[in-house]
Amino acid sequence: MSKFKVAVALCCLFSSAVLASPKPGSSINTTYRTLESRGAVSTSRHASKVVSRAHELIGTPYRWGGMSVSQGFDCSGLLVYLFRSEAGIHIPRTTSLMLGSASKDVDRANLKSGDVVFFKHNGRQRLKHAGVYIGNNKFIHAPRTGKHVRIDSLSNKYWNKSYFAAKRFH
Structure with a gap:
């Protein structure tokens, strides 16, 4: 230059x-x-803290019902933990209650780091999963039994097909 x-x-x-x-x-x-x-x-200080901590938790085991580093996390437990510990924001415990909350709905084209993304299994009716959007079309989540907290892409065929909605809690 x-x-x-x-x-x-x-x-x-x-x-x-x-x-x-x-x-x-x-x-x-x-x-x-x-x-x-x-x-x-592009992001609030709360969102930045949530996303930073989510990165630190990559590799933490999935555990159904888990809401702590020592127990492990399920998908909604990870989000509850992140928003409470890093932003002082109390969000509902289940993905269905999170989605039904009065928090701001976000169009997929307007996602910002720290937004919560929701998925239905293969696009079916039942809401099944959620994660925290980290930018660049990626999100961090606790996938399922036998797996660990990790980063995935919304462009992935499965996640793209299963994507349902997003909320902004920060």
């Missing part, structure tokens, strides 16, 4: 930081929320 392009990039970065900085008398949190609502910030 030429010195000129580097200088232009740094100038743009500096200008963005100055424009995003809070006005005198305003709080940083208010400015952050304003930027976030305008789409200038």
Whole structure:
């Protein structure tokens, strides 16, 4: 990259930081929320913490009914644990109750890191599974007995066919 392009990039970065900085008398949190609502910030601090912790839990065993690192996790138990421990947000225990909650519905095209994605088994009627979206068309979840918390792609044939909805709890 030429010195000129580097200088232009740094100038743009500096200008963005100055424009995003809070006005005198305003709080940083208010400015952050304003930027976030305008789409200038792609994820909230809560979502970022949830996703970071989810990455740390990759490899934790699946356990039906599990809601802790020591017990292992089922899919909804993982989400309850992540949102409670990392964001102080209490979400319903089951995928059906999560989906039925008053939290914001999110179109698939508008997914943001930290959103919860829901699946029906092979597109059938019964809601079966959920995970936390981490960006780049990927999500982290606790798949099933004998497996471990892992990352999968929404582009995968199975997950693409089974995708049902998404919610934003952060």
